[in-house]
Amino acid sequence: MQDFTFRRPASLADAVEALRSIPGGKLLAGGQSLIPVMKLDLAAPATLVPVAGLGELRGIRLEGSELVIGAGMTHREVGESAEVAGAIPALAALAGAIGDPQVRNRGTLGGSVAHNDPAADYPAALLALDATVVTDRREVSAADFLGSMFETALADDEVITAVRFRVPEAAAYAKFPNPASKYAIVGVMVARSPGGVRVAVTGAAPGAFRHEGMERALAADFSASSLDGVPVDAEELLSDPQASAEYRAHLVGVMARRAVEACG
Numbered sequence: 001m002q003d004f005t006f007r008r009p010a011s012l013a014d015a016v017e018a019l020r021s022i023p024g025g026k027l028l029a030g031g032q033s034l035i036p037v038m039k040l041d042l043a044a045p046a047t048l049v050p051v052a053g054l055g056e057l058r059g060i061r062l063e064g065s066e067l068v069i070g071a072g073m074t075h076r077e078v079g080e081s082a083e084v085a086g087a088i089p090a091l092a093a094l095a096g097a098i099g100d101p102q103v104r105n106r107g108t109l110g111g112s113v114a115h116n117d118p119a120a121d122y123p124a125a126l127l128a129l130d131a132t133v134v135t136d137r138r139e140v141s142a143a144d145f146l147g148s149m150f151e152t153a154l155a156d157d158e159v160i161t162a163v164r165f166r167v168p169e170a171a172a173y174a175k176f177p178n179p180a181s182k183y184a185i186v187g188v189m190v191a192r193s194p195g196g197v198r199v200a201v202t203g204a205a206p207g208a209f210r211h212e213g214m215e216r217a218l219a220a221d222f223s224a225s226s227l228d229g230v231p232v233d234a235e236e237l238l239s240d241p242q243a244s245a246e247y248r249a250h251l252v253g254v255m256a257r258r259a260v261e262a263c264g
Helices: 012-021 034-039 075-080 082-087 089-096 101-106 109-115 122-128 212-220 245-263
Strands: 025-028 047-050 060-063 066-070 132-135 139-141 160-166 170-177 184-193 196-202
Touching: 012 025, 012 047, 060 082, 066 082, 066 109, 075 089, 075 101, 075 109, 082 089, 089 122, 089 170, 089 184, 109 122, 109 160, 122 160, 122 170, 122 184, 122 196, 170 245, 184 245, 196 212, 196 245
Parallel strands: 025 047
Antiparallel strands: 060 066, 066 160, 132 139, 132 160, 170 184, 184 196
8 A cells, every 4th residue: 555645624615625636636435445445556546535524425314205315324324224214225225235344334325336336236226216416516317427337427526425316116126245245246126116117237247237128027017027038138247256147147137036026
């Protein structure tokens, strides 16, 4: 790990100004993504700007048909929140199964979303729940915000402040986890709302994606059996020591069925 300086902001405005004024500066939330890559010398920011404790990034509240979660909320706080459990139980369950207790106590929603690890759980929730990512200067739909592996629409001096999740009629998340890291080898969230059905997949490809074939099948008949025969193309999926692309394609179908059954 290379030497770095620490600049603690007093407010969100201070954090943004620090990013603009310091070449190579990086935000530090829970550190569960940034610190490991710094240890491996895969990243060497000259300055870290910690934001996890900023009040502007905290809080969970229901606003009409949307659940708004501050970017600084930890996975544990999201998983144990009565507001989240009451509005979107599937999101609470997803957060409660991220990593291990140490990761859940330090990692944050905003940090995970900004990092956009292809095996992270939150990207599936963002797409399935038609979420909006709120930053210090704009609001971006999840579909426009999330890119391919570790890529997002976030500017270098932009800070995620919250995520707005649409509250569905029913939703569930099913994950086949890596036994060591608990990252998703494949994770699927299914959400049903008055606007239709959304099926989002994480872990299987370089980025989270929606499966439109499954969405059409479930819109016609919201049952696990309706997914029988719906193909999952392995051509664009990842293949690594944990699972081949063909096995991941199989898992997408299995996890989707489990998620539909869990919706009740």
